Amino acid sequence: MDFITTATIQAVKQLYNTTITPQDVNLQQTRKEFEGQVTIVTFPYTKFSRKSPEQTGQEIGTYLQENVAEVSGFNIIKGFLNVSIADSYWLAVYNETVVKEDFGIAAPNGKKVMVEYSSPNTNKPLHLGHVRNNLLGYSVAAILKAAGYEVIKANLVNDRGIHICKSMLAWQLFGNGETPQSSGMKGDHLVGKYYVLFDKAYKVQIEELKAAGKTEEEAKKSAPLILQAQQMLQKWEAGNEEVIDLWKTMNTWVYDGFAKTYKKLGVDFDQYYYESNTYLLGKDIIEEGLAKGVFFKKEDGSVWIDLTDEGLDQKLVLRADGTSVYITQDLGTAQLKYDNFGMDESIYVVGNEQDYHFKVLFLILQKLGKTWAKGLYHLSYGMVDLPSGKMKSREGTVVDADDLISEMEATAKEQTEALGKTADFAEEDKQHLYYIIGMGALKYFLLKVDPKKRLLFDPNESVDFQGHTGPFIQYTHARIKSVMSRGGEVTVVSTITEPDSVERDLIIAMSQYPETVNQAAKDFNPAAIANYVYELAKVYNKFYHEKSILQAENEELKAFRLNLSASTAKIIAKAMLLLGIEVPERM
RNA sequence: GGUCCCAUAGCUCAGCUGGAUAGAGCAACUGAUUUCUAAUCAGUAGGUCUCAGGUUCGAAUCCUGAUGGGAUCACCA
Numbered sequence: 001m002d003f004i005t006t007a008t009i010q011a012v013k014q015l016y017n018t019t020i021t022p023q024d025v026n027l028q029q030t031r032k033e034f035e036g037q038v039t040i041v042t043f044p045y046t047k048f049s050r051k052s053p054e055q056t057g058q059e060i061g062t063y064l065q066e067n068v069a070e071v072s073g074f075n076i077i078k079g080f081l082n083v084s085i086a087d088s089y090w091l092a093v094y095n096e097t098v099v100k101e102d103f104g105i106a107a108p109n110g111k112k113v114m115v116e117y118s119s120p121n122t123n124k125p126l127h128l129g130h131v132r133n134n135l136l137g138y139s140v141a142a143i144l145k146a147a148g149y150e151v152i153k154a155n156l157v158n159d160r161g162i163h164i165c166k167s168m169l170a171w172q173l174f175g176n177g178e179t180p181q182s183s184g185m186k187g188d189h190l191v192g193k194y195y196v197l198f199d200k201a202y203k204v205q206i207e208e209l210k211a212a213g214k215t216e217e218e219a220k221k222s223a224p225l226i227l228q229a230q231q232m233l234q235k236w237e238a239g240n241e242e243v244i245d246l247w248k249t250m251n252t253w254v255y256d257g258f259a260k261t262y263k264k265l266g267v268d269f270d271q272y273y274y275e276s277n278t279y280l281l282g283k284d285i286i287e288e289g290l291a292k293g294v295f296f297k298k299e300d301g302s303v304w305i306d307l308t309d310e311g312l313d314q315k316l317v318l319r320a321d322g323t324s325v326y327i328t329q330d331l332g333t334a335q336l337k338y339d340n341f342g343m344d345e346s347i348y349v350v351g352n353e354q355d356y357h358f359k360v361l362f363l364i365l366q367k368l369g370k371t372w373a374k375g376l377y378h379l380s381y382g383m384v385d386l387p388s389g390k391m392k393s394r395e396g397t398v399v400d401a402d403d404l405i406s407e408m409e410a411t412a413k414e415q416t417e418a419l420g421k422t423a424d425f426a427e428e429d430k431q432h433l434y435y436i437i438g439m440g441a442l443k444y445f446l447l448k449v450d451p452k453k454r455l456l457f458d459p460n461e462s463v464d465f466q467g468h469t470g471p472f473i474q475y476t477h478a479r480i481k482s483v484m485s486r487g488g489e490v491t492v493v494s495t496i497t498e499p500d501s502v503e504r505d506l507i508i509a510m511s512q513y514p515e516t517v518n519q520a521a522k523d524f525n526p527a528a529i530a531n532y533v534y535e536l537a538k539v540y541n542k543f544y545h546e547k548s549i550l551q552a553e554n555e556e557l558k559a560f561r562l563n564l565s566a567s568t569a570k571i572i573a574k575a576m577l578l579l580g581i582e583v584p585e586r587m
Numbered sequence: 588g589g590u591c592c593c594a595u596a597g598c599u600c601a602g603c604u605g606g607a608u609a610g611a612g613c614a615a616c617u618g619a620u621u622u623c624u625a626a627u628c629a630g631u632a633g634g635u636c637u638c639a640g641g642u643u644c645g646a647a648u649c650c651u652g653a654u655g656g657g658a659u660c661a662c663c664a
Contacts, residue, residue: 031607041606043644080607161664302662311590319662326664355591356659419626449600453593454657466626468600468612475626483623519603531601545628
C-alpha cells in the first residue's frame with residue numbers, strides 16, 4: 001500500500017502546498033461495513049487545507065482517483081476517506097507475490113541472532129511453565145528465520161549447584177539403588193522424585209530443630225541434610241570422583257527424559273551450554289571491570305557495582321571468597337556466546353521474574369564497553385499460573401509437561417473419534433493425527449497470548465478444540481486439502497478479472513502475511529502470527545461456505561477458486577509451522 | 588517500603604506508531620447439512636475499556652495520581 005502513501009503525500013503537496021512525511025499518512029484497513037479497502041484519516045490535513053475534514057477528504061480522494069490508476073473510487077465518512085482499489089490491483093498482488101514459492105520468506109538479511117531458551121534445571125522434570133518457554137523460544141527462532149535472520153538456538157543447561165546435590169543426596173540416602181530401568185520411571189521424573197523427597201525430609205528436620213528451641217532461620221541453616229548437601233557441592237567442586245560419578249549418572253537419566261519431552265514438544269537446539277562448564281567464567285570480566293573502574297572492591301574482598309545512578313542498587317558481582325554468583329557466570333557466558341558466534345543480536349527467553357537480573361546484566365555489559373551489549377534482549381514472558389496460584393515443583397503443585405501432552409493426545413483422540421472421522425485411518429496415522437491435533441490445541445492455546453502477559457491455566461477445564469483454536473485452523477487446512485484432492489489437476493488457466501468480495505477479502509488477507517511475519521519478528525511475538533492465521537482461516541471458511549468451488553459456474557472460476565484455496569492452505573501451513581504446529585492433510 | 592509489570596463482555600483473549608458505532612472465541616439463545624469435511628457458517632444477547640484527572644479536533648491506546656493483582660529488591664540460581 002506504499003503507493004497510496006506516496007500519492008497522498010503528493011496530493012497534499014499539490015493541493016495544499018505542504019510537505020508531509022510517510023509517518024503523517026495514517027492508513028488503515030477499511031472497516032467492513034463501508035465500501036473500500038484502504039482508509040486515509042484526513043483530520044490531520046485540515047490544518048493545511050483550512051477546510052472541513054469532509055471537504056479535505058473529497059479533494060484528496062478526487063486527486064487520488066485522477067492520478068492513481070489503481071484507485072477505482074472513494075467515499076467519505078466524516079474524516080475518513082475510504083478508497084476502493086481496483087480488482088486488477090488485487091489480482092496482480094495475488095499473481096505476482098502471493099502465489100510465489102518464497103512468499104513470506106524474506107531473503108537473508110545478513111544478520112545473526114541467538115535465541116536462548118528452555119534452559120532447564122536438571123533436578124526435576126519439565127512443567128507447564130517450561131512448556132511456555134520452549135514453545136516461545138522455538139517459535140521466535142522460526143519467525144526470525146523467516147524474517148531473514150541466521151538463527152542459533154541455544155540451551156543453557158543448569159546442571160550443577162546445590163539444588164542438584166539435593167536430589168543426589170536424597171537418592172543416596174533413600175534410593176536403594178533405584179534406576180529408571182528398575183523402576184520403569186522416566187529419568188527426569190525419577191530424579192524429580194528425590195528432589196521432592198529431599199525437601200520433605202529437610203522440612204521434618206527443620207521442625208525437629210525448632211521443637212528443640214531453634215529459630216526457623218537457625219534450623220534451616222543447621223539441619224543435617226542441608227549441611228550434607230553443601231558438603232556434597234564442595235566435593236563436586238573439588239572433583240571428588242564418587243560425587244562426580246553419581247552426578248553424571250543422574251544427569252544422564254534426566255537428559256534421557258528431557259530428550260523425550262523435547263521430541264514431543266518438537267523443539268531442538270543448535271548449541272548446548274552447560275553451567276558445569278561455564279560457572280567459573282566471568283572472573284576475568286570482573287578483573288576487566290575492576291581495571292576499568294566499573295566495579296569496586298570492598299574491604300572484605302567482595303566485588304560490587306554501584307548502579308544507584310541508574311535507579312538501581314549496589315550489586316554484588318563476586319563473593320568475598322572469590323567464588324562466582326549467578327550474575328558472574330552470566331557475564332562470562334554472554335562473552336563466551338559472543339566469542340563463539342559473533343551474533344548481532346541475542347535473545348534470552350526467560351520469565352519476567354528475572355527482569356531485574358537482566359536489566360542489571362545488560363547494563364553492566366554496556367558499562368564495560370561491550371559493543372555487542374546493545375544487541376541483547378530479554379524476552380520476558382509472564383508466568384503460567386493455576387487457579388490456585390503459582391506452580392511450585394517442591395510442593396508438587398505443578399502441571400507436568402509429559403502428563404499434559406498425554407492428556408492432550410487423549411482428548412484429541414476422544415474428540416476425533418466422537419466425530420467419527422478416522423474410521424478408515426491406519427492405526428499409525430491415527431496416532432500421529434491425535435498427536436498433531438492435541439499438540440496443535442496446546443501450542444496454539446499457549447502462543448496466541450501476548451508473551452509478556454501472565455497466563456492462567458485451569459487443569460479442570462480442557463483446552464478447547466473449537467473456535468479460536470489450533471484445531472480450527474488445522475481443520476481449515478484439512479478441508480482445503482480435501483477439496484483439492486477432489487478437484488483434480490487444474491488445467492484451465494484462470495483469467496478471472498473480477499473477484500467477488502469474499503474472494504477479494506481472501507486475497508487481501510493472504511497478502512498481509514509477509515508484513516505480519518516482519519512485525520512478529522520485530523516484536524519477538526508469536527501471538528501476532530497466531531492471531532493472523534486465525535483471521536485467515538476465518539476468511540477462508542466464509543469463502544468456502546459462500547462459494548462452491550468444484551461446482552463453480554465455469555471452469556475458469558473453478559480453477560481460480562481452487563487456486564485461491566491452494567494458496568490459502570500453503571500460507572496456513574507456513575504460518576502454523578512458525579508456531580511449531582503441524583497441519584494434517586485430513587482430519 | 589523502593590522499583591518494574593498487568594487491569595478490555597460472565598470466562599479466555601485481540602485491538603498496530605492516538606482515529607469511525609471497542610472486536611473475536613467460549614458459555615447462552617436462533618437458524619443453516621439429500622449439495623466441496625457442521626472441529627464449519629449466519630444471527631441474537633452481552634461493555635462506565637478498574638477509577639479520577641490531564642494532553643488532543645479526537646484517548647482502551649499517551650501523561651499524572653489512586654485502587655486491585657503479580658514480580659523483584661540474597662555473598663540462591
